[in-house]
Amino acid sequence: MINKIEKICNHTFKDKSIIKQAFIHSSYANEHKTVSNERLEFLGDAILEFVVTDELYKNFNLSEGKLTKYRASLVNEETLSFVISELKLEQYLLRGKGESKFEVTKSEMCDLFEAIVGALYLDGGLSAAKQFILSNLKTAIDALKKDGLLENSKTMLQEMLPKDKIKYSTTKHGEDHNPTYKSTVIINGVNMGFGEGPNKKTAELLAAKNTINMIKKA
Numbered sequence: 001m002i003n004k005i006e007k008i009c010n011h012t013f014k015d016k017s018i019i020k021q022a023f024i025h026s027s028y029a030n031e032h033k034t035v036s037n038e039r040l041e042f043l044g045d046a047i048l049e050f051v052v053t054d055e056l057y058k059n060f061n062l063s064e065g066k067l068t069k070y071r072a073s074l075v076n077e078e079t080l081s082f083v084i085s086e087l088k089l090e091q092y093l094l095r096g097k098g099e100s101k102f103e104v105t106k107s108e109m110c111d112l113f114e115a116i117v118g119a120l121y122l123d124g125g126l127s128a129a130k131q132f133i134l135s136n137l138k139t140a141i142d143a144l145k146k147d148g149l150l151e152n153s154k155t156m157l158q159e160m161l162p163k164d165k166i167k168y169s170t171t172k173h174g175e176d177h178n179p180t181y182k183s184t185v186i187i188n189g190v191n192m193g194f195g196e197g198p199n200k201k202t203a204e205l206l207a208a209k210n211t212i213n214m215i216k217k218a
Contacts, residue, residue, distance in 0.1 A: 001092055008087050009116065009132055013123045022115040025108065027096030037115035044118030047126070048075055051133045055141065061152055070144050074137055081109035083136045089116070153208035160215060161187065168204050183207040 005019060006012050013019045022037050029036035052074050056067050073079065084090050090104040093112055121129040134141070157166060169191075170183040183203035185192040193214055195206025 005089065005092060008089060009120065010135070011120055011124055011128050011132070013119075015123055018119045018123050019116075022119040023092050023094055023112070025093055025095040025099060027099040028094040031096045037111070040115040040118035040122075041111045042114075042118070043121065044114035044116065044129075047121050047129050048114055048117050048133060051126075051130050052137070055134060056144075059141075059145065061155075073144070074140055077106050077110040079137070079140055080113040081106035084109040084113050087136070153205050153212060157185070157208045157212055160212065168207065170200050170203055172200075185211040187211070 002013070002016055002019060005023070009019075018040075021035055022040050024034060024036050026036040026038060028034075049071070052071050053067075056070055056074075060067060060070065062070070089112065090109050093104055093108065095104075095108075117129050117133060120132050165187055167186040168183055169186055170181055173180045173182060179198070181197055181200045181203035183195045183197075183200070183206070185194075185207045193207045193210030193212070195203045195208070195210060197203040197206055
């Protein structure tokens with residue numbers, strides 16, 4: 001079992017007892033008079049939040065409120081339980097007889113993720129824990145980067161060009177109850193990126209994003 005877990009975690013533990021403890025649910029610990037993974041979970045929770053916060057701060061030029069929202073989307077029960085399920089690690093969780101009659105819950109899988117992070121930190125330091133966290137949250141972080149680029153595209157465009165050179169031509173189309181906005185970025189009289197959306201803000205953000213892509217490809 002330990003060899004399979006180590007392979008999935010991409011880490012060979014020097015102290016096998018640490019990773020074993022990460023998979024001991026409190027119900028199993030109570031029945032077998034051993035130590036559960038709760039302390040590792042406590043440690044892993046703090047490390048997870050730090051690593052994700054550090055990654056977001058370095059890669060997203062967004063407000064505190066937006067960064068907090070992004071962090072919450074990465075370290076919540078839904079995301080972490082999905083990762084554990086995808087890795088099929090929940091099958092190794094040791095639970096008491098009563099708990100074992102039921103499927104592993106999302107909450108238990110979330111706790112397991114954090115306990116694994118704690119175990120990796122104790123055995124391999126921050127680098128081992130960070131590698132596990134970021135490699136398994138990569139898809140979710142990449143999705144946020146796309147969203148972040150859109151959210152920040154107008155500011156980014158202003159940083160690339162003088163503000164007075166950038167103009168937006170935005171028009172409203174369709175019925176009032178279901179409008180479509182079309183926006184074009186105009187730079188020095190030249191039409192650049194185009195964007196279309198359900199409101200003016202989205203249309204202009206998309207137009208700015210597409211303009212940035214055009215400038216980068218030029």
